[in-house]
Amino acid sequence: MSDSLQQLIDQMRTGHRLSLARLISKVENGDSERQELIKRLYPLSGSAEVWGITGPPGAGKSTLVDRLTADLRKKGKRVAIVAVDPSSPFTGGAILGDRIRMQQHTSDDGVFIRSLGTRGKHGGLSHATKEVVMVLDAAHFDVILVETAGVGQTELDILRLAHSVLVILVPESGDSIQVMKAGLMEIADVFVVNKADRPEADKLVKELVTMVGLSDHDEHTWLPPIQKTEAFRNVGVTEVIELMAKHQEHLAKTGKKDLKRREFLKSEVFDILVSRLSQSFDGQIQSRSGEDLLSELLQRKIDPYTVADRMSGVI
């Protein structure tokens, strides 16, 4: 079993796409070999840049990702795209259609595209997403673009995964200020105002400039630059890539990249522990004594904290 795993890894390392796809599936499906796989791949990872791309539905995320990919390819970079579908009943479904637009890249060996559901039992970007990124990193991709539908918890999770986060907005919603208040400043490393040919574009840019200027900062702070694009017509895309590169330089120079890596690894270890807790919990709660505890709890003879006390001893 382990031998065939090593074979897959070796083939993946030489650029064999099917092997890569299989390894990713092992991670995504929580295969029994997953732990062994990550143990072997982790030492080989650590050189890729991970970019998060997020924004509200309809902002043009997929088109921008498409254009960024084409531009990065021209620069000789190998690009992997992870599209995270938040599995929301209200937003799901769009991503698959968007992917069709990416078909121009399917014959290109330097581009790899994978859609993932957020199957994480506990919400947000699943633990598996992080490990899929690790696999792609070990597979020699230079840049990994993680595209998330900008809803709910996923934006906060992208901070535990991406070195640089690009937030894409469009000048159509009147509530740009409200958007700002809600915490985007903490997330964005680069702002993109897409569909910049629309009349309200400059107004949105101005508002963003003001917001960025008002944020707490000193000379060491990275202030997110704002780039106008028309992704559809390929306008402003090269500039976006330059800004992302600048942010990467900033991270490297200030030592923030290592700090981020530290945080990412912490959350990876924590995810592993939670997933073990979850397994052990499921096992215990389905046992005879687990059922008894639950019955007492249902009858309100004991309370949830007392049940937790009794269970945590055995975990």
Place this chain on the structure above:
Amino acid sequence: MSDSLQQLIDQMRTGHRLSLARLISKVENGDSERQELIKRLYPLSGSAEVWGITGPPGAGKSTLVDRLTADLRKKGKRVAIVAVDPSSPFTGGAILGDRIRMQQHTSDDGVFIRSLGTRGKHGGLSHATKEVVMVLDAAHFDVILVETAGVGQTELDILRLAHSVLVILVPESGDSIQVMKAGLMEIADVFVVNKADRPEADKLVKELVTMVGLSDHDEHTWLPPIQKTEAFRNVGVTEVIELMAKHQEHLAKTGKKDLKRREFLKSEVFDILVSRLSQSFDGQIQSRSGEDLLSELLQRKIDPYTVADRMSGVI
């Protein structure tokens, strides 16, 4: 300390609103007395009905909640409303404005409104939300309406919190079928088609009827009924309440209510364990040996699973 806690509880039980608000804050802010509080309140809870109200932004959730509240009040029910703000940069902010509409109820002692952020470190509806509902339950509210902005993970979490889930839709998006495919069938106990005066309303109703009919079911399955409303003009609201009551009866009659309670309590215990794991993890990782492990991890001398192995022994 405990004495003053008991005093707050006693006052809350006699209907003192400020005491209730304080107790909720203790839960929401993760106060040190939180565990003791829940231990005391849990035996007093268990009689409230918990309704989840979810749907896409702009569907009219808050207006419907407003009307449902007025109607339930006429029936003599005490109503608590928990509005969960998913803290999304892209959707946050709307809820506060919506709340202003609810001001008609503020002079009514039988209505209590509270907005909560989803501060849960691990996404979705936070652990605190469940415990806030528990507090309101112990405070003699008959119906607790939990309103969530319909994005991302929160819909799935509502299933671990609400006895009956109402999904509200509007006949404006052309993608009703896609919405269905994405898993709404698993969530909805009652469908509401709001803004039913719009021309496409009947089309949406028909599509929902078809979807419901096509779902896997036998004679014991609850098939979610579909109710047209114009919440703004108070049309169809009483009918919604009747349907929710029918669903509650169905749950009681079939024993499903107890099964749900069981699942809710399981997830409450699990949340407690994760929160303890989180505390213990933070403590360990900040210790000398934790820092050392993390450094080795950063240098790729060891892998995340090995770090987890070394830590889980001490947890």
